[in-house]
Structure formats: C-alpha cells, structure tokens
Amino acid sequence: MKVAFVIGHNKNSKGAYSKELGFSEWDYWNDFYINELCNLGELFNHSLSSSYTSRQKAMADITKYYDLVFELHFNAGSSSANGVEALIYSGNNKMKIISGLYCKLMNEKLSLKNRGCKEKSSGNGFGFLKHTKGDAILLEPFFGSNKSDCKKYKHKEHALIIEEVINKYKQL
Ligand SMILES: [Zn+2]
Numbered sequence: 001m002k003v004a005f006v007i008g009h010n011k012n013s014k015g016a017y018s019k020e021l022g023f024s025e026w027d028y029w030n031d032f033y034i035n036e037l038c039n040l041g042e043l044f045n046h047s048l049s050s051s052y053t054s055r056q057k058a059m060a061d062i063t064k065y066y067d068l069v070f071e072l073h074f075n076a077g078s079s080s081a082n083g084v085e086a087l088i089y090s091g092n093n094k095m096k097i098i099s100g101l102y103c104k105l106m107n108e109k110l111s112l113k114n115r116g117c118k119e120k121s122s123g124n125g126f127g128f129l130k131h132t133k134g135d136a137i138l139l140e141p142f143f144g145s146n147k148s149d150c151k152k153y154k155h156k157e158h159a160l161i162i163e164e165v166i167n168k169y170k171q172l
Contacts, residue, residue, distance in 0.1 A: 001170055003041030004066040005033055006059055006128070008073040008138075010046040016076035018144025021153075025144075029072040036159035040166055041070075053127055060131035068098075068135050068169050070162075071128045075140040082146040083113030087138040089129040090119040094172050099137055101168055105161045110152050112142055135169070 007029045009015035015025030023031075033043045044062060046055045063069045075081070084106040086099035099117035107114035120126045125138045141158060142149040 001068070002066040003166060004044055004063045004069045004134075005029075005037055005041050006044045006046065006063065006069060006071045007033070008046075008071050010048055010055065012048050013050070015073060016144055018074065018076070018150065020147055020150035021144060025073050028074065032072075032155060032159070036155060037162065040163060041068075042066075056127040056131045059128075060133060064133040066134050068137075068166065069132050071125070071132075071136070071138045073125075073138060073140050075143045076145040077143060079145055079147070082143050082149045083115040084110075084142060085115035085118055085140045087118045087120050087125045087129060087140070089136060090121040092119075092135065094169075095135050095137055097172065098135075098165055098169055102137070102139065102161065102165045105164060106141060106158070109157050109161060110154060112149060112152055 007026055009026045011026065014027060017024045044059060047058050049055045084103050086102050088095035088099050096117055103114045103116050106112050120129055128138055129136050142153045144150065
C-alpha cells in the first residue's frame with residue numbers, strides 16, 4: 001500500500017503562521033515529515049503556482065498511484081476557536097471511518113476538542129479532495145491561533161496517531 005503526504009500551501013505562501021509555536025504550516029509539516037513520517041509514506045510539495053486549483057490538479061496527477069493521500073495543515077481562526085478536525089470528500093465512507101478515528105484519537109490522547117469529520121462538497125480544502133484520485137484526507141490537527149491547543153499538542157503522539165490511522169486503513 002502506498003501513502004502520500006502532501007504539505008499544504010507552498011514555499012512562497014506558507015499558510016497560517018502560529019505565533020504560539022513560532023512556525024508556519026508549511027515549515028512545520030516539512031520538519032514533521034522528516035522527523036516523524038518519513039517511514040510511513042512519501043512527501044510531496046505543491047508547485048509554486050499561485051492558482052490553488054492548478055496546484056491541486058498537478059498534485060493529483062502525481063499522487064494518483066497512491067492509495068491514501070494526506071494533505072497536511074493546521075487551523076487558524078479567532079483566539080477562542082480550538083480543536084481537531086479532518087476533511088474528506090462527501091460520501092466517502094471509508095474515509096469517514098479513517099477521519100473519525102483520527103479525530104477520536106487526537107481527542108483521547110491529546111485532549112483536543114473533537115470537531116469531527118467534515119464531509120466537504122465545496123469550500124476550503126475541497127479542491128484537494130475533489131481532484132485527488134485515491135482516498136484523500138485533509139488534516140487540521142489543532143488551531144495554531146489557540147494557546148490551549150498549542151500547549152496540549154505533542155508531535156510524537158500525533159505521529160503515532162497518524163501511524164495508527166494508516167494501519168486501520170490497511171484493514172478496511
Ligand atoms: Zn492550511
């Protein structure tokens with residue numbers, strides 16, 4: 001089974017920046033991949049194209065031979081917004097199980113509020129989910145804008161949770 005990890009955003013536009021943690025989404029996940037995920041799947045970075053749709057189409061063409069494709073982010077919002085969520089293509093029952101498990105484990109092991117699986121048919125993140133041919137999931141593990149989330153978050157535990165989720169996928 002082949003797993004792809006796609007880092008959200010790109011080198012020129014690195015996504016949200018967490019003042020609490022001192023890194024952007026793009027920098028964070030590239031480091032996280034090298035330190036924690038490199039044995040679980042392959043890493044892909046989006047092109048520098050400023051068009052979200054053309055980036056997603058180009059990436060989908062690269063990842064189409066992978067069974068399970070992650071896009072990696074963290075959330076940002078008002079200082080009170082908090083918790084974990086995972087986005088999937090609406091109606092994909094297999095990914096519903098996987099995203100539900102991911103959020104449940106993040107809640108149980110890191111005490112992050114479980115915002116649950118978000119089944120998307122439009123809006124933020126949908127381009128990735130729509131164009132990716134394999135089973136796709138977009139992770140939003142915590143809010144980089146929320147003090148309490150940033151305190152609770154532990155990357156080692158998070159890596160183990162991602163591994164557990166991949167193992168579950170293999171059994172489905
Ligand atoms: Zn993002």
